[in-house]
Amino acid sequence: DTGVSQNPRHKITKRGQNVTFRCDPISEHNRLYWYRQTLGQGPEFLTYFQNEAQLEKSRLLSDRFSAERPKGSFSTLEIQRTEQGDSAMYLCASSLHSGGAFNEQFFGPGTRLTVL
Amino acid sequence: GEDVEQSLFLSVREGDSSVINCTYTDSSSTYLYWYKQEPGAGLQLLTYIFSNMDMKQDQRLTVLLNKKDKHLSLRIADTQTGDSAIYFCAEWPGYQKVTFGIGTKLQVIP
Numbered sequence: 001d002t003g004v005s006q007n008p009r010h011k012i013t014k015r016g017q018n019v020t021f022r023c024d025p026i027s028e029h030n031r032l033y034w035y036r037q038t039l040g041q042g043p044e045f046l047t048y049f050q051n052e053a054q055l056e057k058s059r060l061l062s063d064r065f066s067a068e069r070p071k072g073s074f075s076t077l078e079i080q081r082t083e084q085g086d087s088a089m090y091l092c093a094s095s096l097h098s099g100g101a102f103n104e105q106f107f108g109p110g111t112r113l114t115v116l
Numbered sequence: 117g118e119d120v121e122q123s124l125f126l127s128v129r130e131g132d133s134s135v136i137n138c139t140y141t142d143s144s145s146t147y148l149y150w151y152k153q154e155p156g157a158g159l160q161l162l163t164y165i166f167s168n169m170d171m172k173q174d175q176r177l178t179v180l181l182n183k184k185d186k187h188l189s190l191r192i193a194d195t196q197t198g199d200s201a202i203y204f205c206a207e208w209p210g211y212q213k214v215t216f217g218i219g220t221k222l223q224v225i226p
Binding site: 004040041042043044045056058091093104105106107108109110 | 159204206219
């Protein structure tokens with residue numbers, strides 16, 4: 001399977017714990033995006049990387065959230081001191097930016113986080 | 117600011133046409149997208165339209181864009197039970213942030 005993969009698919013944690021999610025993009029894609037989707041809502045942009053550089057962060061990304069893409073391939077999203085409001089589906093997407101205007105984002109299946 | 121609005125629910129009978137509507141606010145949107153999300157799956161790009169187009173047809177899918185009214189619609193001809201899903205309208209103004217609507221749940225009745 002050469003699509004975007006995310007691990008774990010489900011994570012249940014207690015409030016106050018730290019969690020880390022991983023996203024493996026399509027191998028030749030240079031851009032990687034993180035979104036959050038709560039129940040009954042559309043995905044909300046969190047941040048994106050071009051190669052290893054984090055180029056944009058949403059104001060939704062509080063200080064408790066940090067994302068990395070150290071080698072320009074896979075990415076991790078860490079949430080520290082989780083709160084119940086962090087419960088959501090975290091979606092990763094990747095795209096190949098080649099200078100043209102349109103770049104289709106391919107989405108992974110998501111990691112569903114439940115904070116008890 | 118960016119805001120994308122959609123109705124929450126649509127129910128159609130198998131074989132009928134479905135029309136899902138969307139309004140957006142960012143007049144600088146370059147591309148407008150329709151994504152499909154099935155239960156437990158990620159988002160799948162169904163089709164998109166460039167802002168200088170009025171219509172795009174792709175097999176059973178027809179996208180209509182009214183830039184003046186900032187209105188986008190997706191028509192699915194001969195709707196099948198496999199089309200049951202949540203459909204998201206999204207806009208991209210040319211920067212990297214894609215703004216999604218809340219999603220329209222399409223229920224196809226056999």
